[in-house]
Amino acid sequence: MNTCNICNKNFTKKTQLVVHMRVHTGEKPFSCDQCEKTFSQKSNLTRHESIHTEEKPYSCVQCEKTFKERCNLTQHKRIHTGEKPYSCDQCEKSFFNIRDLTRHERIHTGEKPYSCDQCEKTFSLNGDLTKHKRIHTGQKPYSCDQCEKTFTTAGELNVHKRIHSGEKPFSCKLCDKHYPSSSSLSRHKKSRGHLEMMKSCNNTVPTSVSISFIECEEVDVKEEIKEEEIFEEEPLSIQMRADNIEENIKHEREDPLSCEQNYDEDRIVTIDIVHH
Template sequence: MHTCDQCEKSFTRKHSLIEHTKIHTGEKPYSCDQCEKSFTRKDHLKEHMNVHTGEKPHSCDQCGNSFASKVNLKKHMRLHTGEKPHTCDQCGMSFAQKGYLKVHMTIHTREKPHSCDQCGKSFARKAHLKEHMKIHIGEKPHTCEQCGMSFAQKGALTCHMKVHTGEKPYSCDQCGKSYTDVNTLKSHLRSHSGERLYISFRPKGPPENSYRRKASYVFFVRKEFLHAECLKRTPEKTQRCEGSYVL
């Protein structure tokens, strides 16, 4: 048996040990001529080439999904087995994939490495930055099939759909009131703790538009609020009050 002196893993063939040691040295001699990605082993490069050819020879025997590499199939199988081998050492949460754990760790480190070059806003995930960029370019690829409204971000469409479905998945465990989004629930919960909230109006359309839709004019600003009677005024006449109203 040939044993690695760094991790004590054993191999029956010396060649396999030599290939294995490249993991520790960081050596990646096998490069893809299409995307320049490098690999420690030749068979890993061969599997990687399936990404470019579109070939997916590895199939899941439970759901039929196919994958370009055996590694990706192995990761996929955890969905069926429920295996979550990657555990956060700070809070104990476990994840099926190492990448998910890496993203999760930004919650603890508050790291936001992906920054918008137009407004400076930072994000923990590259995918979130990509979604955010649609705001600047004006792209709205997510369209509501019921009313035709379009949104830059998928999450905004998901939230909007609750208007049509009437779904209110966020419930107060103290009084039972339900809300369409978590932020509104958070604001409501302060009413039980006695924390004061202040609101101001920010009209999204001409003042002459129907003021019956009060919700579209409400804008929460940290812990500031308007006096109760201000809610009866039209948006263009609403002024900030010195008093407070506990919601």
């Protein structure tokens, strides 16, 4: 039996022990001749080299996708089969791969292993830390191919692109209006026009609602919008489509900070008045 004298792990072969010792020593004797990366095992170097060759020898028989590694193909096949072999032992959720399960488990443990070296913030995902660091550096690596704007995250860029494409994937089921972001849809649902339509349709109006009125005449109206993802909330970007304007309430110029409401007395409505 071959035993590691540092962590006491046992190996059946001496070659396995030699490879294992590199975990402790940090030795990486295998280097890529096309970049500066080094690896502790020959197999890891071989896997890495496929990045440079663009070769994807593993293909899915159910669709046209190809992969550089067999393990990636195996994970992909689960999309077709619906198999989720990795399950959380604290709740009923299951996942396609071990990486997603590990991320999920941090919800229960509260673990945040990734910390910013410039401030005290910590994160559960390395990707979240990477995005956070751009606050300090000012880096905006995502650029729009139709204009000169750049963005901190891919999600923020995707929201911006809807300005050019006119895409409005978020819709109100009550009045069939469409919006470019979930936040602009939420604002619509808090507008007086929408709430009055709910009342006319005998739907329940929330007993506590926050409404903001914005003067829309001869004003370039902009609205913060955001992109939502599975593990994080992306930073906010700004733009309101022109046809959203009709959802805002116009006030009389003579008394720009007053508003009369006709809701029933038994309903509590909180109103935030914005200067015109």
